[in-house]
Amino acid sequence: MTASPIKERQSVERQERIIEIRGVSKTFRGRHGDVHALRDVDLDIYANEFITVLGPSGCGKTTLLRLIAGLTKPDGGEVTLGGKRITGPGPDRSMVFQDFALMPWATVLTNVAFGLQVRGVAKSERQDRAMEYVRMVGLESFARSYPHELSGGMQQRVGIARALAVDPTVLLLDEPFSALDEQTRRLLQEQLLQMWEAQRKTVVFVTHSIEEAVLLGDRVVLMSARPGRVGRAVPVSLSRPRFESVDSPEGSEEFMAVTRDLWQSLRAQAAEAVETSV
Structure with a gap:
């Protein structure tokens, strides 16, 4: 019998927590009333970990990212990096x-050198x-070109190169491939993982x-x-590189098991949200 690709993180206390999010809430005030983006969020993120964050539109994913970046401040709770409270942007995050x-x-x-x-x-x-x-993102021959002369995928490579050039401890990406065609998206996913x-x-x-979250993440939040x-932080134990394993019958079966599990959780959350809003 094939082992389940979803399992609890082992010996988690022995790993270094680099980001700790404790009781974080955030409300935005607008013309039509308050929007409660986040409420009582708790999450640990470990050093060298690739975390993917998944959820319905408007659930506060980008807000959470901006809180870690220091671009937004929480109304309650705190976010720490290396044990120090995040109060604004810093060179340790891109x-x-x-x-x-x-x-x-x-x-x-010049864009890449800006930071x-x-x-x-x-x-x-x-x-x-x-x-x-x-060079790392394959744009050496376009170093003197301007953004309007590049495709969307090439522009996003510039954004990734700029973020990495300052050698941050933490790299934050907000749906970086969502506007790209499927082929370009796949190529950039592979390139990001290689880096x-x-x-x-x-x-x-x-x-x-969901598929992107499973392809890339050590854990899916x-x-x-x-x-x-x-709601859940799901470890993904599929072997890397996953692009190759997913093409095999066994790898595809394991991959689909993870995506089905995540989809069932998302669907249950959506149903609960509809019930509580009635």
């Missing part, structure tokens, strides 16, 4: 946005380091796709409908 967020007037190389410039790195050094990451396996950053990756809470 974020990749869904809409690329590139400077349109700057070349690929290094902000940190006061000398021009010659930051150009060398930026070019290293431009993660080489550098072993701690990665928190928000997605709407399931968020409930708004106000968002952590």
Whole structure:
């Protein structure tokens, strides 16, 4: 009998907690009343772990990411990194946005070097380091090009290179591939995993796709409908690289078992949300 691909994390206390989220709540105030994005969120994220965050629209996934980035402050609770409370952005965290967020007037190389410039790195050094990451994402021949001259997938590679160039401890990605076609998405998923396996950053990756969450994540964090809470944190024990194992009959069966389990949880949460709103 094939072992279940879903199992509890073993000896979790022996692993280094790098991010601790305790009792975090966040409410946004708008013209039409308060929006309770998150309520009493608790989550531990471990060093070098690739976490994917999954949940329905409006459940606070992006808000959670922005709290870790220090771009948003919680109304209650706290988020710590390495035991220190996060009170704002810092050089230990980089974020990749869904809409690329590139400077349109700057070349690929200048975009990638921007974070290094902000940190006061000398021009010659930051150009060398930026070019290293431009090469890493396969855009060396486009280093002098501008964002409007690139495809969407190429622009997102620039965003990833810019985030990695500052050598952060934690890489935060907010649905970075959602606007891309399936082929480009798959290529960038593979490329991101290759870079993660080489550098072993701690990665928190928000997605709407169950399949993407399972392909990429060491654990899949399931968020409930708004106000968002952590419903489950599901370890995924499928061997890597998963793109290859999923193509085999046994690998595909295990992969589908995980996705079915996650879908059942999401469906149950959706049904509960409908019942409580009636």
